[in-house]
Every structure is written in C-alpha cells, then in structure tokens.
Amino acid sequence: xxxxxxxxxxxxxxxxxxxxxxxxxxxxxxxxxxxxxxxxxxxxxxxxxxxxxxxxxxxxxxxxxxxxxxxxxxxxxxxxxxxxxxxxxxxxxxxxxxxxxxxxxxxxxxxxxxxxxxxxxxxxxxxxxxxxxxxxxxxxxxxxxxxxxxxxxxxxxxxxxxxxxxxxxxxxxxxxxxxxxxxxxxxxxxxxxxxxxxxxxxxxxxxxxxxxxxxxxxxxxxxxxxxxxxxxxxxxxxxxxxxxxxxxxxxxxxxxxxxxxxxxxxxxxxxxxxxxxxxxxxxxxxxxxxxxxxxxxxxxxxxxxxxxxxxxxxxxxxxxxxxxxxxxxxxxxxxxxxxxxxxxxxxxxxxxxxxxxxxxxxxxxxxxxxxxxxxxxxxxxxxxxxxxxxxxxxxxxxxxxxxxxxxxxxxxxxxxxxxxxxxxxxxxxxxxxxxxxxxxxxxxxx
Amino acid sequence: xxxxxxxxxxxxxxxxxxxxxxxxxxxxxxxxxxxxxxxxxxxxxxxxxxxxxxxxxxxxxxxxxxxxxxxxxxxxxxxxxxxxxxxxxxxxxxxxxxxxxxxxxxxxxxxxxxxxxxxxxxxxxxxxxxxxxxxxxxxxxxxxxxxxxxxxxxxxxxxxxxxxxxxxxxxxxxxxxxxxxxxxxxxxxxxxxxxxxxxxxxxxxxxxxxxxxxxxxxxxxxxxxxxxxxxxxxxxxxxxxxxxxxxxxxxxxxxxxxxxxxxxxxxxxxxxxxxxxxxx
Numbered sequence: 165x166x167x168x169x170x171x172x173x174x175x176x177x178x179x180x181x182x183x184x185x186x187x188x189x190x191x192x193x194x195x196x197x198x199x200x201x202x203x204x205x206x207x208x209x210x211x212x213x214x215x216x217x218x219x220x221x222x223x224x225x226x227x228x229x230x231x232x233x234x235x236x237x238x239x240x241x242x243x244x245x246x247x248x249x250x251x252x253x254x255x256x257x258x259x260x261x262x263x264x265x266x267x268x269x270x271x272x273x274x275x276x277x278x279x280x281x282x283x284x285x286x287x288x289x290x291x292x293x294x295x296x297x298x299x300x301x302x303x304x305x306x307x308x309x310x311x312x313x314x315x316x317x318x319x320x321x322x323x324x325x326x327x328x329x330x331x332x333x334x335x336x337x338x339x340x341x342x343x344x345x346x347x348x349x350x351x352x353x354x355x356x357x358x359x360x361x362x363x364x365x366x367x368x369x370x371x372x373x374x375x376x377x378x379x380x381x382x383x384x385x386x387x388x389x390x391x392x393x394x395x396x397x398x399x400x401x402x403x404x405x406x407x408x409x410x411x412x413x414x415x416x417x418x419x420x421x422x423x424x425x426x427x428x429x430x431x432x433x434x435x436x437x438x439x440x441x442x443x444x445x446x447x448x449x450x451x452x453x454x455x456x457x458x459x460x461x462x463x464x465x466x467x468x469x470x471x472x473x474x475x476x477x478x479x480x481x482x483x484x485x486x487x488x489x490x491x492x493x494x495x496x497x498x499x500x501x502x503x504x505x506x507x508x509x510x511x512x513x514x515x516x517x518x519x520x521x522x523x524x525x526x527x528x529x530x531x532x533x534x535x536x537x538x539x540x541x542x543x544x545x546x547x548x549x550x551x552x553x554x555x556x557x558x559x560x561x562x563x564x565x566x567x568x569x570x571x572x573x574x575x576x577x578x579x580x581x582x583x584x585x586x587x588x589x590x591x592x593x594x595x596x597x598x599x600x601x602x603x604x605x606x607x608x609x610x
Numbered sequence: 611x612x613x614x615x616x617x618x619x620x621x622x623x624x625x626x627x628x629x630x631x632x633x634x635x636x637x638x639x640x641x642x643x644x645x646x647x648x649x650x651x652x653x654x655x656x657x658x659x660x661x662x663x664x665x666x667x668x669x670x671x672x673x674x675x676x677x678x679x680x681x682x683x684x685x686x687x688x689x690x691x692x693x694x695x696x697x698x699x700x701x702x703x704x705x706x707x708x709x710x711x712x713x714x715x716x717x718x719x720x721x722x723x724x725x726x727x728x729x730x731x732x733x734x735x736x737x738x739x740x741x742x743x744x745x746x747x748x749x750x751x752x753x754x755x756x757x758x759x760x761x762x763x764x765x766x767x768x769x770x771x772x773x774x775x776x777x778x779x780x781x782x783x784x785x786x787x788x789x790x791x792x793x794x795x796x797x798x799x800x801x802x803x804x805x806x807x808x809x810x811x812x813x814x815x816x817x818x819x820x821x822x823x824x825x826x827x828x829x830x831x832x833x834x835x836x837x838x839x840x841x842x843x844x845x846x847x848x849x850x851x852x853x854x855x856x857x858x859x860x861x862x863x864x865x866x867x868x869x870x871x872x873x874x875x876x877x878x879x880x881x882x883x884x885x886x887x888x889x890x
Contacts, residue, residue, distance in 0.1 A: 203847035203854075207677025222847050245833055248843040259831045262745040436659075436852040443657045455849060459656065 194511040195241045196503070199256060199266035200225065201249035215525045220458065224525055232518045240511040253571070256499075260284060265502040267512045271318060273309030273493045277565040280317050286498040287315040288516075291509065295517040303557035306534035309493050312565050318495035319516045321523065322531035325491040325556045326385045326480045329442060329450040329460055333474030338366040338448070349481045353419045356483055360428035363448050370430040372423065373441040374451040376585060377434040380578025383420070385490045386451060387581055389480045390416035392488035392561045403566030404609075406573070406602040408595045417584065417591045419483070424585040445470025451480070454553070457530035461548050477549045479556050491560025493534060532557050568609045576601045648672070648859035655855040671860035675842070680833055684841035687756075688868075691826075691837055692819035694757045699766055699815045700808055707770025708796055712782070722771070728764035733824065741828055755829045756837065760819060766811050773807035774800065809879045813872065820869060838865055 205222040212218055213234045218227035229242050245266055247255050253275055259265060271279065279285045292299060299307070299316050306320035330347050340348045340359055350356035360371035375382040391398055396412030399405065407413075423429050430438075430447050442450035443463055450456070457477055464475035480489045496516055503509035519526075523535040524544060532553065538544050545551055563570050580597045583589040589597075646662040647655060648671055654661060675681055709715075710722050740759050741750075749755040777800060785795045826837045836844065842861045850858050873880060 201848060203850070204678055204845035205674070205847075206679060207674040210677070210679070220847070245831065246844045247831075248827075248840075248846060249848045251827055255827060255831060258741055258828050261741065262750045262831070263748075264750060264831055434851070435849070436656075436855065439852045440657055440659075456852075459853060462653075463657075 193239045193241050194507055195243055196267035196508055196511050196515065197243050197245050198229065198515075199245045199247060199259075199269040201247055201252045201270065203249075204246045215522060218525075219528070221455070221529045224529055228519065228522055228525065232515055236514065236518070238511065238514060240514060242515055260499060260501070263501065265499050267498065267502045267508055268496050268515065269499055269502070270321075271495055271497045273306075273318070273320070273495055273565070274563055274570040276310065276318055276495065276497065277312060277570070278568050279497070279499070280312050280565075281568060284499055285317045286500055286503075287317055288319070288498065288513075289316045291498075291513045292316060292319070292516075294510075295513045297517055297520050301536045303532075303534055303536055303539060305491050305532075305557050305560040305562065306493060306495075309562055309565070310495050318497045319520060320534035321494045321496060321519065322526055322529075322534055323491050323493040323557050323560055324454045324531050325489050325553070325560050326389050327452065327454060327457075327553060328478050328480055329452060329456060330476040330478065331442065331445060331448050331471060331474055332476050333470070333472075334363060334367055334369060334445065334448040336474070338363040340448075347476055347478070349478065350483060351481075353415070353422075353483050356419070356481070357422060357426065357428070360423065360426065364428065367448075369445075369447055370428055371448050372429045372451060373433055373438045373447040373449070374429060375433055375435045375438045376429070376582060377432055377437075379435055380575045380582065382435075382438075382451065382578070383581035383585070384574045384578040386420065386480070387413075387416050387577060388561075388563070389488065389490045390419060390483065392490065393482055393484035393486050395484075395486040395488075397564075399564055399567050403564050403568065404606050406599060406606070408598050413595065414591060415484075417581070417594060420581065421584055421591065429585075443470065454530040454532060457549060458528075476552070478552050487555075487559050488561045489556055489559070491556055491562055493562075494531070495534075532560075567606075569605055572605055573602050576605065644859045644862050647856055648863045650856045652854050652856045656852055659855060668856070671856045672864070674857060675845075675860055675864050678841075678845060680836070680841060681838075683834060684836050684838040685868075687753075687835060687841075688820055688838040690753055691756045691822075692816050694753065695760050695819040696812050696816045698757065698761050699763050700812055702761055703763055703766030703770045703811060704801060704804065704808065705796075706767045707772075708774050708800060710767070710771040711774035712800075713792075725764050725767050728762060729768070737824065737828060740825075744829060750829050751832045751835045753835075756826055756835070759825060760822070763815070766815065769807060769811055770804065773804055777803050806879070806882075809876065810882070813876050813880055816872065817869060 202225050203222040205220075205226055209218055209223045209226040209230070211230070212223075212227045213230045215224060215227040215231050218224045226244075229244055233241055256266075256269060276285070289299070297319065299311070302310070302320055303323065305323045309323075310316055310318040310320045328349075332341055332345060332347055335341050335347050336345070338359070340362065342348060348359075350359050363369060363371045374386065388398070391412045394412040394415060396410060398408055398410070398413060400407070408417075430441050433441055438450060438452065439456060439459075441447050443460070450460075460471060460475055460477070463469045464471040464473070466472060482488075496519060498509070498512055503512055520535065523533045524538045524541065527533040527538060527544060527550075528547065533539050533544060534557075536557075539554060539557055545554070563573075567573065577598055580589070580594045580601070583597075584591065584594045643662060647659065649667045649669070650661065651666060651668050651670070654666065706725070710718065710725075744750050744755045744759075749758075781799055781803075782795055785799055786792075790798075821839060822837070823839045823843070826840045827843075830836050830840060833841070833844070842865055845861070846858065847854050
C-alpha cells in the first residue's frame with residue numbers, strides 16, 4: 165500500500181470516528197427488558213409497527229412494542245422476554261433470586277400484593293408524575309388493584325372479570341328474551357333455577373357451560389362473585405384468615421350445588437370443551453372472562469354458527485342485593501434491581517406512559533380499560549358489547565390486596581368446590597376443608 | 611407334536627399378534643390425532659377437534675413456528691445442551707463405572723451405595739438448592755448451567771459398572787502382564803467393548819436432555835438461551851388450549867421430530883435398552 169493510500173484510509177477513518185462522535189446524545193440506545201406472557205406471534209406481527217392493524221392479546225402487545233421501538237425519539241429499545249403463562253410467576257421469582265431482573269414485568273393485580281409485601285416492587289408515584297401518568301385517571305377497580313398502602317406499585321393495563329356469554333337463540337326458544345331480542349336475566353337464585361329449568365324443558369340443553377375439569381379458577385371466581393353479591397367477604401380485615409362457615413358462603417355453595425345436581429351445568433368440560441360447547445350451541449350461557457368476546461363475536465358473524473345473530477355478553481348476573489362481580493387485572497411493574505440506572509428507569513417509565521396512552525388499543529382484546537378517559541370515550545363504547553360490561557370497571561371486586569398467595573387460595577377453593585360437584589362432598593365438609601387448608605396456608609406465610 | 615397342538619399354537623400366536631396390533635393402534639392413535647390436528651386451522655378446532663380428515667387444512671401452524679426468528683437458535687441450544695450432556699455423561703459414567711467395577715480403593719462400597727442412593731432423589735427435591743448454587747456462581751443463562759446439573763447420573767454409573775463387571779477379566783489381565791498402563795487398558799481395550807452400553811446410555815441421556823423442560827425453565831430466562839421445549843412453550847398464548855389447539859399440536863410434532871429421527875436410526879439400541887439388555 166502506498167503512503168498516499170494509507171493517508172487516505174486514515175483520513176476516512178478519522179471522518180468516520182468524528183461523525184460517530186458528533187452524533188447527538190439521544191441516539192445512544194437504552195435497552196430495557198420487558199418480561200411478559202400473552203404468547204409470541206412473530207410470524208404474524210413481528211414486523212407490524214402499527215397497533216391498529218393488530219388483533220388479540222399477543223398481536224396487540226407485540227405491535228405496541230414494535231411501534232414504540234420504531235417511533236420513540238429517545239433511543240429506547242424494548243426487548244421482550246416472553247415466558248410461558250403457566251409458570252410465569254415462578255420463573256419471575258427465580259429470576260429475582262438469580263439477580264436477573266427484567267426492567268418491566270407484567271403482573272396480575274391479584275399477585276402484586278405478594279411481591280409488594282416482600283418489598284420487591286418499586287413504588288411508582290414519583291415516576292408516574294415525571295412522565296405525566298395521572299393516577300387519578302385509574303378506574304376504581306384498577307386503583308384498588310395497584311395502589312397498596314397509599315403507594316402506587318404498578319401501571320394498571322386492564323380489568324378482566326367474570327362474564328355471562330349468552331346464546332340468545334337458545335334463550336329465545338325458552339322464552340327468556342324481551343321483544344327487542346335482549347336477554348331476560350335472572351335477579352335471584354330462585355329465578356336462575358327457574359330459568360335454567362325452562363331452558364332444559366324447552367331445548368333439552370343445560371343452561372350453563374363452565375369449566376369443571378382440569379381447572380380450579382372457574383368455580384372459585386363464581387363462588388367469590390356470589391359471595392360479593394351478598395355484600396359479604398370471606399377474608400378477615402388483615403387478609404390472614406378465611407371464613408366460609410357463613411350464610412353468604414353457604415348460600416353460594418348451595419346454589420352452585422343445586423345447579424350442578426339439577427343438571428343445569430354441562431358436565432365434564434375442561435376449558436377448551438367449555439368454549440366448544442358454547443360455540444356449538446350446546447348451552448345457553450358460558451361463564452368465562454372477557455378474553456373470549458372477540459372469538460365469540462367473530463364466530464357469531466358466520467351464518468353457519470350456532471351463535472349467528474344470537475350472541476350477547478353481560479357481567480355475571482346479579483342474583484343478590486349488591487351489584488358485584490369478581491375482577492382482576494393485568495398491570496406493569498418495575499421490580500427492584502431491574503432498572504440498572506436512572507436512565508433505564510426513565511426509559512422504562514417512558515415506555516409505561518406509551519402503554520398507558522394506548523390503553524384503548526389493548527381494550528380491543530376484550531379486556532376492560534384501566535384508563536378512565538378510555539372508559540368514557542365514544543371510541544371505546546362504539547366497540548361491540550362494551551357498553552354492557554363497562555360498569556365492571558366501577559363495581560368489580562378484587563380479592564383484598566392484603567391477602568397473600570391468592571393463586572394458591574384460588575386453587576384450594578376451586579378444588580373443594582369441584583369435590584362438591586364431582587364427588588358429592590357435603591357443603592359443611594367443603595367449608596371445613598376450605599377453612600382448614602387455606603388458613604394453614606395463610607398461617608405459614610411470613 | 612400333534613397337528614391339533616400345532617394348530618392351537620398357531621391360533622394362540624395369531625391372537626397374540628392381534629392383541630399386539632390392537633394395543634399398537636391404541637398407542638399410536640393419539641399421535642396420529644396430534645399430527646392431523648397440527649394441519650387444521652385454530653379457529654375450526656376451537657369449535658371441533660373431531661375433524662381430523664375433513665378439509666380445510668393449513669400449514670400456518672408450522673409457518674407460525676418457523677416464522678419465529680428465535681426457533682433455530684432454540685434448536686441450536688437444544689442440540690448443544692443435549693450433545694454436551696450426552697458426551698460428558700458418557701465420559702463420567704464410563705470412568706466411574708470402570709472404577710467401581712475394576713479397581714479397589716478405600717470406601718468403594720460406601721461411595722457406590724451413595725451414588726446409587728441418588729436414584730431415589732427426585733429432581734424436584736434438588737431444584738431450589740441447584741438454582742441457588744448457580745445463581746451464586748452467576749451461571750444462569752449459560753450452557754454450563756443447562757448442562758452441568760444433569761451430569762450427576764447415578765443410573766449411568768450403575769449401568770456402566772454392571773457392564774464393565776460383565777467384561778471378562780482375562781482380557782485386562784493379559785494387558786496388565788504386558789505392563790500396559792491402566793488408563794491405556796481402559797481406553798484401548800475395555801472402552802471399545804462397552805460401545806453397546808454407551809449407545810444405550812447415550813440415547814437415553816440425549817432423549818432426556820432434549821425433552822428436559824423443568825431445569826431450563828428455571829435456569830434460562832433470556833430468550834436467547836431457551837431450549838426448544840422451553841422456547842416453544844413461551845410462544846403459546848394464555849388460552850392456547852382453546853384458541854390455539856392446532857398450533858399446540860404443531861409444536862408437539864415439531865419438538866418431537868428430532869427424537870423421531872433418532873429413534874429411527876437407533877431403535878435397535880433403544881428397544882434392547884428398554885428390554886433391560888444391551889446389544890452386543
């Protein structure tokens with residue numbers, strides 16, 4: 165190489181280095197990690213930067229992250245770390261132990277209390293103020309879910325609840341619709357039993373599909389809803405004891421047992437079979453959460469569907485004096501040690517603000533918004549059935565946040581109720597077992 | 611032997627064959643079902659899962675898997691972890707087995723019993739201590755963390771010990787009389803004789819490593835370190851058992867393919883291993 169060429173090369177390098185050095189500071193990347201479930205759908209949405217083109221939980225959250233990465237001016241890169249839903253919280257705990265903490269993590273509000281009580285979650289009040297998230301905009305249910313002991317520990321993303329998905333074609337055959345086609349809903353346990361009998365007589369079909377095989381969450385959520393509707397609570401004020409030897413709990417269990425023994429609940433259904441039974445027109449009512457609205461609505465558009473021109477959805481019908489229904493929600497937290505610097509913390513909060521501003525997009529999944537502004541927006545109300553269920557953001561009842569190990573409790577209560585339905589365990593024995601098992605669990609929590 | 615006796619024996623054989631065929635069909639039916647459903651659209655399976663042979667069919671479940679840019683990384687991780695575990699297990703178990711079978715040293719019996727006692731310890735019982743150890747060593751999300759814990763293989767040591775015990779001592783003694791070093795005897799004489807046992811142990815180790823889910827779930831939290839089983843599981847939506855049945859089935863087929871290929875090539879060894887013998 166000639167001297168001249170060497171000089172040219174050195175000059176070119178110098179220009180390159182100089183150009184890099186002259187780049188504005190904000191072009192430096194700040195990478196933050198986002199631990200979440202909701203699945204992966206890179207094949208469909210890996211390159212979608214416009215969230216309005218996405219559908220479903222996975223599609224919308226994937227597109228939201230893509231859109232943020234493509235549009236934010238601060239050089240922030242959000243790197244999703246997707247985990248399987250089932251063992252998600254165990255994996256998150258193991259990550260904390262291993263000091264491999266994600267910057268942001270999705271967390272159910274029913275689980276948040278456990279992490280907060282172990283002092284693992286950052287309070288976010290000041291951070292939210294710094295990026296313009298106003299906690300006063302949180303819906304009542306969301307506030308209850310993420311504000312613990314006066315401090316805000318998470319950004320609420322949605323509320324999900326326990327709904328009745330209705331096949332109004334079947335209800336109509338049983339004479340349980342009004343002249344305008346709207347469903348006639350029961351207002352008491354006796355009315356419910358009478359309606360269920362009417363459906364059985366008129367169509368030969370059971371009134372309900374709800375999951376009774378391989379799942380414990382469904383019976384627990386129904387049980388809690390029925391208790392809350394009697395203006396009652398099963399947990400003590402300090403959240404450390406459960407009492408189900410009460411009139412409200414016994415009423416709830418008795419009703420569930422009558423529905424089961426009366427043949428008003430289709431038997432032997434796991435989660436998938438429950439949805440199949442509803443989609444195929446085998447039952448009048450499917451008791452499940454918000455997340456199926458989209459699928460059922462889509463199915464109802466097809467002429468060959470059993471739900472064609474006959475799908476509706478309402479909150480779990482009010483059978484007692486108080487308007488109430490079990491509710492929970494997804495939220496975003498910053499676990500201590502996740503943000504390694506102020507810069508990362510600022511980047512995480514900026515991304516959270518982006519998510520908050522796109523709460524409407526997330527509500528297209530069927531989940532209810534956590535943002536009051538979205539709740540009141542015409543855009544939200546224009547979506548199918550949202551007007552029917554929007555009030556859940558006001559009266560939805562979460563398990564008190566000071567009750568630890570809510571997932572384990574849900575499993576125990578569900579197992580015992582399943583024993584009542586599947587093997588005829590007597591109600592007093594069910595109540596004894598729930599109290600013994602749950603209180604033993606709670607006594608062991610430090 | 612009378613004609614009647616021969617005819618009776620033939621009938622008996624045929625009945626046994628028929629029973630075997632029926633049992634095989636019962637066993638294979640769910641696999642065919644899984645394979646068939648993997649080519650069905652998820653929306654249709656949400657309504658029915660008894661539509662195996664009627665159209666529509668789709669490849670979307672497979673393109674969704676292959677469309678994930680991480681899937682080949684996960685296959686590579688699984689291959690590295692499985693092959694690494696297999697190789698190191700064979701080395702360690704062969705050496706340990708030879709030591710227990712052919713050498714004398716103080717405390718040999720106690721040590722051997724201690725190794726065998728490991729067979730009675732379920733893996734779940736040691737998961738938390740293992741996690742803490744690897745966390746303290748800052749080794750999570752590394753190949754070392756995915757491979758090392760599975761190298762404690764009491765079954766492998768037992769298998770190799772028993773196998774080496776069955777090798778005639780005369781072969782070694784002849785070599786010892788020639789003053790051949792023991793490691794050379796092991797390497798040149800005994801080890802080649804143990805290939806059938808090595809194959810059996812190697813296949814079992816590889817299959818277990820490939821299918822392992824629990825330990826990778828706990829140790830690997832960064833997507834780039836997921837193994838295939840773990841990575842595929844993370845792609846499932848929260849309600850895949852209803853909304854993504856075809857996708858789940860395609861995942862099962864996809865993850866099982868390498869195992870299927872291995873079975874095709876090594877079925878002689880696998881069958882003999884399951885039957886409790888090693889092929890010589």
